[in-house]
Amino acid sequence: MQIAILLYDRFTALDAIGPFDTLGRLPGAETVFVAQTPGPVRNDAGNLGMIAERSLDEVPNPDILIVPGSPVAHAQFEHKEVLDWLRAADATSTWTTSVCTGSLLLGAAGLLRGRRATSHWLALDALTGFGAHPTGERVVTDGKYVTAAGVSSGIDMGLTLLGRIAGDRAAQTVQLLTEYDPQPPYDAGSPDKAPADLVAELRAQSAEIMK
Amino acid sequence: MQIAILLYDRFTALDAIGPFDTLGRLPGAETVFVAQTPGPVRNDAGNLGMIAERSLDEVPNPDILIVPGSPVAHAQFEHKEVLDWLRAADATSTWTTSVCTGSLLLGAAGLLRGRRATSHWLALDALTGFGAHPTGERVVTDGKYVTAAGVSSGIDMGLTLLGRIAGDRAAQTVQLLTEYDPQPPYDAGSPDKAPADLVAELRAQSAEIMK
Numbered sequence: 103m104q105i106a107i108l109l110y111d112r113f114t115a116l117d118a119i120g121p122f123d124t125l126g127r128l129p130g131a132e133t134v135f136v137a138q139t140p141g142p143v144r145n146d147a148g149n150l151g152m153i154a155e156r157s158l159d160e161v162p163n164p165d166i167l168i169v170p171g172s173p174v175a176h177a178q179f180e181h182k183e184v185l186d187w188l189r190a191a192d193a194t195s196t197w198t199t200s201v202c203t204g205s206l207l208l209g210a211a212g213l214l215r216g217r218r219a220t221s222h223w224l225a226l227d228a229l230t231g232f233g234a235h236p237t238g239e240r241v242v243t244d245g246k247y248v249t250a251a252g253v254s255s256g257i258d259m260g261l262t263l264l265g266r267i268a269g270d271r272a273a274q275t276v277q278l279l280t281e282y283d284p285q286p287p288y289d290a291g292s293p294d295k296a297p298a299d300l301v302a303e304l305r306a307q308s309a310e311i312m313k
Numbered sequence: 314m315q316i317a318i319l320l321y322d323r324f325t326a327l328d329a330i331g332p333f334d335t336l337g338r339l340p341g342a343e344t345v346f347v348a349q350t351p352g353p354v355r356n357d358a359g360n361l362g363m364i365a366e367r368s369l370d371e372v373p374n375p376d377i378l379i380v381p382g383s384p385v386a387h388a389q390f391e392h393k394e395v396l397d398w399l400r401a402a403d404a405t406s407t408w409t410t411s412v413c414t415g416s417l418l419l420g421a422a423g424l425l426r427g428r429r430a431t432s433h434w435l436a437l438d439a440l441t442g443f444g445a446h447p448t449g450e451r452v453v454t455d456g457k458y459v460t461a462a463g464v465s466s467g468i469d470m471g472l473t474l475l476g477r478i479a480g481d482r483a484a485q486t487v488q489l490l491t492e493y494d495p496q497p498p499y500d501a502g503s504p505d506k507a508p509a510d511l512v513a514e515l516r517a518q519s520a521e522i523m524k
Binding site: 114115117120122123125127131134142146149150151153154155202205222241251253258261262266270271273274275277278279280281282283284285286288290291292293297298300301304311 | 363
């Protein structure tokens, strides 16, 4: 079982590491970070380099494909090699997954047409442009396509899929070892729960946030 | 404001990235990954390299110090240069923090004597060996020392400290932008909640897990 996590310029680190340290603990699986060019890939804020061990060509047939998001995920729409790889990898994958605006990349590759999917709350509407049906759920499974909402939701997605593949006990083991018993200090993690004026403010700034 | 995140051989990625993508979004702060030797540092499973941009010597006085954990955190007890740096950095820090077994490194550096602190649930007892008073809380603040429980708790720690430093609105903004509205698929994230036989099994294997 091979899990491939796509890295690209200005990806969001937690989008990748959430599923990595949950689903990536799948017993017997090999997880590999891939990118157009192997080597260090910078995150969204430019203050972290994570290493892609392999090029896209070197990992043509992962069993599980994980696409993290980025405030500038749309910049990857111009990278034909990335979209071609997504389509080719998806053709043989068992599961094709995304976190946050990673779903826009799956959409741009034509993989979400007619499917229920999710994304970062500020990017949900953009999914319709790819023929997908956005939902407000945190983790959406439609066939082999599993999309997660913004950034931190990749942890919930990773545990959900781990349970689906390896059983409840395996997923509970990883949940307990990662001590995932969340106690956020505020109840502001979704647009339904956060202060309305904060939601409005961020919506107004979304062109700036997702530049 | 400078935030330093310590990397060392076999650190746990989510321990570092949880606070990085929350507290690290502190407006105006610079976050830098540091290690004994700059360059790629491998994670616990050996399947990820994250880059430490600077050596310990190059970052002597961070305002906020973040120490992630590792199943082999104790291996760092032999690294005098690391413990010396922790002591020196702590002497001028505003906040000294840890995630998971990172608190054992703070303890080994002599920084938690007489203080309330926490760690990964499998490592809590080890804190007493450093004169600390372990608690079962997820995030423990004692003066300027903020310690978090296992792995994923660094997200809660990061948001808590962000709120303390920059105010509730700043922390809620980051929580909403990271869409941290957790919906774990199981309620198994702490030894109080997970199936008792699973807790017992992992306790029995703890010497193997924390080797």
